[in-house]
Amino acid sequence: MWRKTVELQNPYNWEQVLQRLAMDPLHAVDIEKSEIKVPLIVNETEIVVSVQSTGTLAAPAFVITSEGPEEDIIQRISTIFGWQQDMERIHSHFLQTNLRPIFKTFAYTPIVLEFNYFDCLVRCIIHQQLNLKFAFTLTERFVHTYGKQIDGVWFYPTPAVVAKITVEELRALQFSQRKAEYMIHLAQHIVSGHLHLDDLGAMSDEEVMKTLLPLRGIGPWTVQNFLMFALGRPNMFPKADIGLQRAVQQLLGLSQKPDDHMLEELKQQWEPYGSYASLYLWRSIE
Structure with missing residues (x-):
């Protein structure tokens, strides 16, 4: 020790x-x-x-x-x-933008990465189209069933373990049919050698997109979250995220959720730190 x-x-x-x-x-x-x-x-x-x-x-x-x-x-x-990360530089950048209020409230909060690439993809798939509370509950149920606890700390199951789970087993944990299939398919893709997660860190954002998007159950939202919270890419802003849309609406006092055109304009204002804009906006409504 x-x-x-x-x-x-x-x-x-x-x-x-x-x-x-x-x-x-x-x-x-x-x-x-x-x-x-x-x-x-x-x-x-x-x-x-x-x-x-x-x-x-x-x-x-x-x-x-x-x-x-x-x-x-x-x-x-x-x-x-x-x-x-130079949190002082990032903080100063956003104090000059319309995100100033939340960057003062949550000053110097960093982006914390997932502890493991596979865990990140698993969480993203589970969290798709679920409210946060049930997403955490379902993830906890999954890890407690198939993962491992060491010194009071939970480890997610490995791809080799998940690849052998049946759809029926996950359905019993309250996974949807599709979500169960997505999880098992992802794990099998890794175990078979068709996907090497460790290679993704050296790829550009576009290359990561091209590698992950063909997989069942992985769309742009999941890839953008993986880029942000697994690979630590600093300028991700998943515009389709409902939580981000709601946070922008609340912060700017809009009568309705911002459309794609408005979100794109805002994203450009917040570059090159779109990921931090995303984090602080999420934080403002959590």
Whole structure:
């Protein structure tokens, strides 16, 4: 077991990070201790990593505790929590836009990535066209049934496990027929070697789109969410997302939801940080 302290050079809102992650019952968040335990798979080994804040918003510092390859784990944790991002630059950018009010409210909140690429796609498929509360419930039911718990931390089932599940088993958990088929098809595609998730990180946004869109159950919304929350691409704004439309309507005091033309104009105003606009808009209505 090793412990390492990491200090950041820019403001960072860990409190907002934990509050948002705590919405998902699968996350091992301890608000009082200002800590989360992260399930990582490193070199095909499941490892639990503790990340605890010991600093402040203005002077962020974190203690990472784990076993396994220290350098690899610190790099993964830094990427997941966006510690390399210049939050001051992003914050200043949006203070000059019509998103100023929510960027003041949720100042210096980073984009936190999913802990695993496959987990991200699974969550996206489950969350499609469901309200947030039931989406979390269904995901929790799925992971508790087929995943693994280590030191009180839940790991999602691997593609190899999901590929062997039957549609009838998922239907019993209250999956729709199509959603069950989508999940199993995705896992089988990975297990058969037709899809290599680790290759996606080196691809352009367009290449990722071309790779994932042919898969059943994966449309533009899912790919955009994967680009944002798995690969950390900074300028994604999924205009078709109902939550984003509702947040824009609320923030700008519109009588009805904004149309595609208006959303495109807004997206251009918020570039090159559309992903942060998306996150803060979602945060404003959560």
